[in-house]
Amino acid sequence: xxxxxxxxxxxxxxxxxxxxxxxPKVLQTLLGETMLRSVATAAQTVCAQVLTVVGxxxxxxxxxxxxxAEGFVLQAEQMGTGHAxxxxxxxxxxxxxxxxxxxxxxxxxxxxxxxxDLLDAVREGSDVAFLSAVLPSSGAFGRVVRGPGGDxxxxxxxxxxxxxxxxxxxxxxxxxxxxxxxxxxDNILFDLSSANKSGEFYITDLVGLAVASGLxxxxxxxxxxxxxxxxxxxxxxxxxxxxxRAGIVLAHMAAGVLIHQHHxxxxxxxxxxxxxxxxxxxCRILGASHIERGASVGAFTQIVDSxxxxxxxxxxxxxxxxxxxxxxxxxGPYARLRPGAVLHQGARVGNFVEMKKAVLGPGAKASHLTYxxxxxxxxxxxxxxxxxTCNYDGVNKHTTQIGAGAFIGSxxxxxxxxxxxxxxxxxxxxxITKDVPEGGLAIARSKQTNLExxxxxx
Ligand code: UD1
Ligand code: CA
Numbered sequence: 161x162x163x164x165x166x167x168x169x170x171x172x173x174x175x176x177x178x179x180x181x182x183x184p185k186v187l188q189t190l191l192g193e194t195m196l197r198s199v200a201t202a203a204q205t206v207c208a209q210v211l212t213v214v215g216x217x218x219x220x221x222x223x224x225x226x227x228x229a230e231g232f233v234l235q236a237e238q239m240g241t242g243h244a245x246x247x248x249x250x251x252x253x254x255x256x257x258x259x260x261x262x263x264x265x266x267x268x269x270x271x272x273x274x275x276x277d278l279l280d281a282v283r284e285g286s287d288v289a290f291l292s293a294v295l296p297s298s299g300a301f302g303r304v305v306r307g308p309g310g311d312x313x314x315x316x317x318x319x320x321x322x323x324x325x326x327x328x329x330x331x332x333x334x335x336x337x338x339x340x341x342x343x344x345x346d347n348i349l350f351d352l353s354s355a356n357k358s359g360e361f362y363i364t365d366l367v368g369l370a371v372a373s374g375l376x377x378x379x380x381x382x383x384x385x386x387x388x389x390x391x392x393x394x395x396x397x398x399x400x401x402x403x404x405r406a407g408i409v410l411a412h413m414a415a416g417v418l419i420h421q422h423h424x425x426x427x428x429x430x431x432x433x434x435x436x437x438x439x440x441x442x443c444r445i446l447g448a449s450h451i452e453r454g455a456s457v458g459a460f461t462q463i464v465d466s467x468x469x470x471x472x473x474x475x476x477x478x479x480x481x482x483x484x485x486x487x488x489x490x491x492g493p494y495a496r497l498r499p500g501a502v503l504h505q506g507a508r509v510g511n512f513v514e515m516k517k518a519v520l521g522p523g524a525k526a527s528h529l530t531y532x533x534x535x536x537x538x539x540x541x542x543x544x545x546x547x548x549t550c551n552y553d554g555v556n557k558h559t560t561q562i563g564a565g566a567f568i569g570s571x572x573x574x575x576x577x578x579x580x581x582x583x584x585x586x587x588x589x590x591x592i593t594k595d596v597p598e599g600g601l602a603i604a605r606s607k608q609t610n611l612e613x614x615x616x617x618x
């Protein structure tokens with residue numbers, strides 16, 4: 161249960177220079193989810209309130225996360241992680257929370273149970289607690305310095321670390337995850353100094369300050385903590401994404417999802433798959449997609465925010481986004497189902513068929529080379545190859561209604577707004593601009609004339 165006595169602060173204002181991208185670092189994605197989304201989701205599992213410090217590209221970050229925007233705090237100039245927390249501190253005070261969990265926006269793999277563990281440490285009496293990890297090499301991470309008795313004395317950033325002063329490097333580093341008791345930290349947070357090699361206010365200096373003012377400091381060491389280390393470069397992003405991908409795919413297979421060529425299968429963290437669903441890689445299933453038992457997804461297919469029901473078959477090379485496929489639908493190969501595509505039970509779309517805001521009734525078929533946009537097709541209707549709904553007049557979009565059991569001949573243009581009645585027949589090659597009555601036959605093409613070919617002897 162999210163806890164109302166703890167407020168989370170996500171530090172997400174940095175540019176992420178080492179990423180070599182114009183995009184703010186927290187907008188980089190892993191399995192289709194932004195880093196910030198993943199961190200916020202973890203934070204929301206333990207805290208009722210989440211604040212996010214934004215700065216570099218904050219308008220883009222806001223646009224991508226409208227649901228988090230109420231908790232955004234602007235750090236106009238990025239003067240370090242300590243300064244970022246100072247910027248959010250007034251909101252922390254106002255929240256009335258007694259504890260503050262601080263997360264780096266570049267740690268998308270942070271497991272919620274690590275946050276819980278740290279919170280427990282603080283509930284047990286620490287004023288400043290942080291998660292540390294022991295790595296084979298300390299790299300560019302902040303190093304944990306302990307006294308002769310093993311007590312934590314400070315965190316020293318890599319640039320400022322000097323073995324002569326701070327002792328030999330032990331490999332114990334700061335993960336960047338802190339939990340602070342608000343009342344005592346209130347007295348020291350604004351004492352941070354920027355007198356260091358980067359000229360920044362480091363949150364890590366809080367540890368030394370806390371020790372100096374007699375507060376209780378606790379470093380919780382965590383095994384396997386590479387998941388908690390921040391993502392700073394394209395290579396680290398790739399490693400983290402692959403780690404996440406393999407874990408998710410493995411978990412689905414263990415739960416009973418049948419996955420062929422699993423090395424090439426990408427499944428987002430919010431996707432739900434029922435045991436008995438079948439996937440063939442390479443394929444990507446992202447967003448809030450749901451795939452039921454007995455449904456199958458072919459290779460080279462991408463499915464985003466879509467629902468595929470039992471017994472439905474999405475064949476190779478399909479693209480689905482915000483589409484809904486009822487039971488026993490067959491799509492593809494090479495179908496493109498854009499937002500608002502709804503296929504009722506047993507409907508079929510074949511190769512090079514595009515649907516947008518279009519409904520295919522039960523058993524209706526559009527088997528080849530067709531565009532259905534802003535359109536409703538009744539049960540059992542048959543849409544011939546090359547049919548196009550001309551839904552856009554250059555200014556507005558208009559709808560097309562096709563009744564149940566209607567038959568649209570090949571290469572028909574349906575100029576919307578237009579209605580074809582139930583069981584009506586439209587001749588191939590027609591340009592339909594007027595409604596066709598129920599059971600009627602419409603032919604709208606010029607008649608063929610056969611003439612004698614000049615210059616040729618019979
Ligand atoms: C930080 C820690 C380091 C730790 C490492 C773990 C500091 C000074 N160092 O280093 O001890 O080992 O994380 O991954 O905290 N940010 C802001 N505003 C700023 C600067 C940064 O919001 O002014 C945000 C960034 O967007 C990022 C997070 O803070 O999400 C951490 O900043 P980053 O520059 O990645 O810190 P590291 O050098 O990795
Ligand atoms: Ca980092």
